[in-house]
Amino acid sequence: MNLDNSGLHHLIATKLDEVGQMYTQKRRELVDALSQAGPCTLPELLEFSDGIAQSSAYRNLTVLEEMGVVRRLVHHGEYGRWELSEELTGHHHHHLVCHSCDVVIDVELPTHIEHLMDEAFETAALGSKFTVDRHNIDIVGTCVDCQETAQA
């Protein structure tokens, strides 16, 4: 639970400094929460962080998104979710999404599969003359907790 995020924080601090933005305690807390808990909704972030206002959380997430520090996910739950950007963590990944409770968990796929997919996506995009930048994959199903709840 007590991860060393000093490298991460230093990277972000430099990034924000370049455009005259401050890396405040509140922003640090948001990053720590995302770093520890993975993709979070706003209410989850408010619990993790210590007394940050809702409006400040939204504004800071927007700023951090513009800086490429976090990325906003959008699924079917009532709240959006936020995660640290792959650019920052260096880990390309995808998501297990529970269609019962909307929880989101990171997964990585073998690199040879990623290569095959990238090729297939490029080919598929050709027909519509699309330029491909990236891909998002949601593996949708039921998480352990919801499987157990359904059984009981």
Add this chain to the structure above:
Amino acid sequence: MNLDNSGLHHLIATKLDEVGQMYTQKRRELVDALSQAGPCTLPELLEFSDGIAQSSAYRNLTVLEEMGVVRRLVHHGEYGRWELSEELTGHHHHHLVCHSCDVVIDVELPTHIEHLMDEAFETAALGSKFTVDRHNIDIVGTCVDCQETAQA
């Protein structure tokens, strides 16, 4: 533009009839629009359809979704999108998504790639004890129109 949707309509009519729902003219128009135009936002559907009220469109889409006739997509644009369900069309597909104008276009991938992905997804889900039901893939990039606009 004048596709023959009689088979499709018959299937849906039967499906709705089984649960005492009517397949009205308005609902038929929504299905026709989706069948011709692919994934649509609500404003797009209102244009296609002839004088349907906004609230009725939303309500009908919700009903049709519960019947498994349509599926709701959620991306980053201001509006949600709707498409005919794969169960109904029989065509498993994915989406090209333009991050500039939010347009969504259907694409199909070779079946051998789908098989490889399914295996990889099952394996990836094991670690979190997830039960996999399906997968959604967004190939994100820039559509032709936005490429041209950017150039000009």
Add this chain to the structure above:
DNA sequence: TGCACGATTAAGAATCATTCTCATTATGGT
């Protein structure tokens, strides 16, 4: 150290896609 300026914060108002309410209208069975 103290000051001044710009950035950040937070409370609450505003926005706006979506959902809900309810009175009216259409439909199908008898």
Add this chain to the structure above:
DNA sequence: ACCATAATGAGAATGATTCTTAATCGTGCA
């Protein structure tokens, strides 16, 4: 035709997110 049930549409309500604004904080500079 009559009735029960379902669908429609206008407008109100909801609620996540964004915006406004006044107060506070941090940093650099004298």
